[in-house]
Amino acid sequence: MTTKQTPKTEPDCDVVVVGAGFAGIYALHQARQRGFSVRGFERGTDVGGTWYWNAYPGARCDVESYNYAYFFDNDIVRDWDWSDACAGHDEIQRYLRFAAERCDVLKDITFNTKVLSVIYDENTGLWSLRTGAGETVVCRYAVLAIGALSDPKAPDIKGVDSFAGEAYFTSSWPKDRSVDLSGKRVGVIGTGSSGVQVVPEVAKVAAEVTVFQRTANYVTPTRSGPMDQNVVAGLREDPQAVRRAFRESYGGHTPLAIGDERFTELDAAGRERALQKAWKGKYVELAFRDTYLPEANAAISDFIRERMQEQVDDAWTAQHLVPWDHPYGGKRPCMSNVYLQTFNQPNVRLVALPETPIEEIIPTGIRTSTETIPLDVIVYATGFDAISGPVFAIDISGIDGCSMKDAWVDGPMNYLGTMVYGFPNLFLPSSAMSPSVLSNMATLAEQQIDFIFDTIDWLEQHGRPLLHPLPKSQEHWREETLRYAKRRPGALTTKSWYSGANVPGKARVFMVYCGGFKRYNQTCYGELEEGFPGYELLASPQSAGTTG
Ligand code: NAP
Numbered sequence: 001m002t003t004k005q006t007p008k009t010e011p012d013c014d015v016v017v018v019g020a021g022f023a024g025i026y027a028l029h030q031a032r033q034r035g036f037s038v039r040g041f042e043r044g045t046d047v048g049g050t051w052y053w054n055a056y057p058g059a060r061c062d063v064e065s066y067n068y069a070y071f072f073d074n075d076i077v078r079d080w081d082w083s084d085a086c087a088g089h090d091e092i093q094r095y096l097r098f099a100a101e102r103c104d105v106l107k108d109i110t111f112n113t114k115v116l117s118v119i120y121d122e123n124t125g126l127w128s129l130r131t132g133a134g135e136t137v138v139c140r141y142a143v144l145a146i147g148a149l150s151d152p153k154a155p156d157i158k159g160v161d162s163f164a165g166e167a168y169f170t171s172s173w174p175k176d177r178s179v180d181l182s183g184k185r186v187g188v189i190g191t192g193s194s195g196v197q198v199v200p201e202v203a204k205v206a207a208e209v210t211v212f213q214r215t216a217n218y219v220t221p222t223r224s225g226p227m228d229q230n231v232v233a234g235l236r237e238d239p240q241a242v243r244r245a246f247r248e249s250y251g252g253h254t255p256l257a258i259g260d261e262r263f264t265e266l267d268a269a270g271r272e273r274a275l276q277k278a279w280k281g282k283y284v285e286l287a288f289r290d291t292y293l294p295e296a297n298a299a300i301s302d303f304i305r306e307r308m309q310e311q312v313d314d315a316w317t318a319q320h321l322v323p324w325d326h327p328y329g330g331k332r333p334c335m336s337n338v339y340l341q342t343f344n345q346p347n348v349r350l351v352a353l354p355e356t357p358i359e360e361i362i363p364t365g366i367r368t369s370t371e372t373i374p375l376d377v378i379v380y381a382t383g384f385d386a387i388s389g390p391v392f393a394i395d396i397s398g399i400d401g402c403s404m405k406d407a408w409v410d411g412p413m414n415y416l417g418t419m420v421y422g423f424p425n426l427f428l429p430s431s432a433m434s435p436s437v438l439s440n441m442a443t444l445a446e447q448q449i450d451f452i453f454d455t456i457d458w459l460e461q462h463g464r465p466l467l468h469p470l471p472k473s474q475e476h477w478r479e480e481t482l483r484y485a486k487r488r489p490g491a492l493t494t495k496s497w498y499s500g501a502n503v504p505g506k507a508r509v510f511m512v513y514c515g516g517f518k519r520y521n522q523t524c525y526g527e528l529e530e531g532f533p534g535y536e537l538l539a540s541p542q543s544a545g546t547t548g
Contacts, residue, residue: 008138009124013037015456016129016139018115018394021049023429023445024145025096026070028105030453039137040109041129047100047109048093049147056170056194056381057179057201059089062335064223066231067253068092068442070099071243078236086224086335110135117395118142120423125466125540127426140464141456143427143449144394148436151389153503155189155382159361163378170194170381181206181377187366189358190381191217196334198381200342207347210373212366214353215495216323218304218333219340221282223256231256243446250516252435252443257281263288263296275303285328294327297489301328311340320352330490332437332498386497387432387511388412398423399468411500411509415469415477415534416524418448424466424538425459427452432511433481435520437498443517451524458528466538473534477513484514 014036017027024040025047031038044052051059061068065082076099083091100106114132121128127142152171160167168179171194182205188195191213203209235242246252259274266274266288278287284304288296305322312318321340323331342348356368365375385392388408396404399422407413407422414420417434418427429448430436436444459467485491491510495501499510513520527534 007121007124007128008126008136011126011139012137013039013139015039015141015143016041016127016137017143017145018042018118018129019049019145019147019150020044020047020096020100020109020111021051021145021147021445022070022096022442023147023449024049024143025100025103025105026072026445026449027143027145027429027452028100028108029072029103030449032103032105032108034453034457036141036456038108039139040105041113041115041131042109042111043114045112046093047096047106049096049145050149051089051092051096052175053150053172054170054194055089055093055175056168056173056198056379058197058199059170059173059194060084060086060197060224061089061092062086062193062222063253063440063442064256065227066235066256067246067440069095070442070446071239071246072446073099073102074239076102077239077242082227082232084224085227086222115394118144118397118426119395120398120426122399123541125424125538141425141427143429143452144391144396144431145429145445145449146390146394148387148390148430148441149384151385151393153383153385153389155380156504157189157358157361162363163361163365163375164363165365165375166377168377168379170198170379171384183207184376185365185374186210186377186379187212187373187375188379188381190383191215192381192383193217193332193334194383195381196336196339198379199348200336200338202379203342203345203348206377209342209348210351210366210375211343211348212351212353212358213320215325215331216321217331218301218323218328219308219321219336220284220304220333221279221337222335223282224337246440246443246517247447247521248518250518251438252440252447252517255283255286257283258286259283259288259291261288262290263293263299264290271299275299279303279307285333292487292489294489297327297329304328308340313344317343317350320350326494326496327490329488330494331496383497383502385503385506386500387436388500388506389503391428391431396423396426398426409507411507412511413474413478415473416451416527417477417513417520418452418524419467419469419535421469421471421474424468427455432509433477433513435513435515435517436511438512438514439517447517447521447524451521451528454525454528455532458532462537464540466540467532467535468538469535476534478509480515481513482510485510485512488514 020042412432500506
């Protein structure tokens with residue numbers, strides 16, 4: 001029997017933050033710094049978000065530790081030593097715990113608790129969040145820092161549940177025990193960033209590894225290795241200057257190297273020289289100053305394909321590991337110094353699914369169109385229902401009881417990647433139409449949370465109205481997102497999770513704003529400085545009373 005509860009008419013706290021990754025931790029800190037009462041909820045047992053869940057062997061960040069970190073606090077920058085220029089998942093998770101401890105926000109977080117619903121009450125102008133533990137918390141501002149890649153995609157393969165062996169997902173690798181793959185026959189499905197990182201680790205111990213590849217990906221050398229202490233010293237000297245520079249950049253970070261010549265001004269020999277130099281320097285994607293031009297991108301793509309094939313001994317395998325169907329950047333590229341060479345090991349084999357598709361997973365292994373492959377373990381590196389998936393995983397409803405699922409039935413709609421029409425005072429950092437995954441997510445977390453709390457401060461100072469964007473602002477922003485996507489080679493012609501193509505039946509909308517971080521930041525703060533002309537301000541039924 002369910003008991004109907006009387007809706008609360010007063011908030012329990014000013015702000016609720018859902019999620020304790022990069023954005024969530026910083027949101028809790030900002031709330032505290034600005035004097036708001038706050039509650040945080042996290043479904044994991046610790047902070048970390050992505051870096052908590054994706055604990056598979058080999059998981060590490062491709063964005064360098066110089067950039068992929070907080071810069072809001074000088075002491076955090078100066079007191080943390082990274083052991084690698086591309087830190088591993090466990091180190092990043094420890095770093096986020098360190099930052100959360102420094103900010104003293106752990107006490108605000110209820111762990112191991114899923115938020116199931118986020119419901120707007122028109123009578124009070126308040127948000128009511130209900131957790132899996134049965135708690136209801138009412139607040140004036142809800143910040144859903146739930147990540148862009150936090151809702152694993154179902155493997156959509158016949159017979160998944162029939163497998164009698166062990167099965168693991170890279171996106172939720174066991175944390176409570178070690179997984180022993182030694183001497184086992186392991187199948188890995190998926191060759192995106194997670195697959196590319198996990199395969200070499202599995203191949204070190206497994207008796208046999210069969211890699212099931214639907215689409216090949218670009219793989220370039222990783223920048224993992226010792227930290228350059230001169231760069232570290234430079235960052236520590238004036239972290240706030242670094243922070244400002246990131247926001248003035250295109251990608252939310254400062255690339256360590258970039259080609260100094262233009263593709264259009266070089267002859268064939270000059271282009272080859274620039275590409276070779278960039279390959280050695282591990283910045284091949286930025287080999288030219290005008291690397292964004294389709295013709296420069298085509299040269300970079302061809303060059304990488306050649307380098308990839310050189311690393312693989314078997315001609316058929318080499319040919320099939322190379323992405324011929326899309327240009328560099330059409331899908332999220334991968335980085336590894338060892339993935340391709342792993343296929344030279346006698347215990348590793350590639351199955352190219354376009355030629356021999358998986359027909360069924362059976363109790364003893366995987367049956368393709370031509371053979372049955374016996375397996376003890378299946379590792380699913382099959383990706384995520386990206387960006388809108390985590391939003392849909394929560395029952396969110398706004399004005400007139402409109403659900404977010406209905407509002408986004410044709411794909412995500414929002415303004416400036418943070419707010420949605422009909423959902424006043426609800427904030428969605430790391431979501432659609434922001435620079436998100438095509439920028440430095442750590443910079444984005446800080447920028448969006450700053451913007452959100454600067455917005456909240458503005459609302460507090462202007463009589464606490466309710467704020468949501470105008471429909472025409474959302475339409476304009478979606479057009480802007482599309483306009484910049486058209487300029488990005490392969491963005492609209494490649495089947496990728498950027499546009500929802502990896503999930504059957506998902507609306508196809510390019511979900512990442514590629515206009516650059518600087519323009520994004522300026523547009524956000526332009527709105528704030530002009531009193532939010534792209535938004536609608538509604539009088540709040542709620543009196544000025546608050547918790548403190
Ligand atoms: P992903 O890039 O979406 O890759 C999923 C892989 O599984 C793809 O190869 C996909 O093939 C394949 N797949 C999915 N369903 C399948 C099916 N039913 N049958 C056969 N193959 C199937 O996911 P991910 O590798 O987890 O990476 C997601 C994102 O997380 C990355 O793009 C990146 O942004 C982030 N990430 C970053 C790092 C890092 O910084 N190093 C590491 C891991 C993840 P198709 O391509 O044909 O769909």
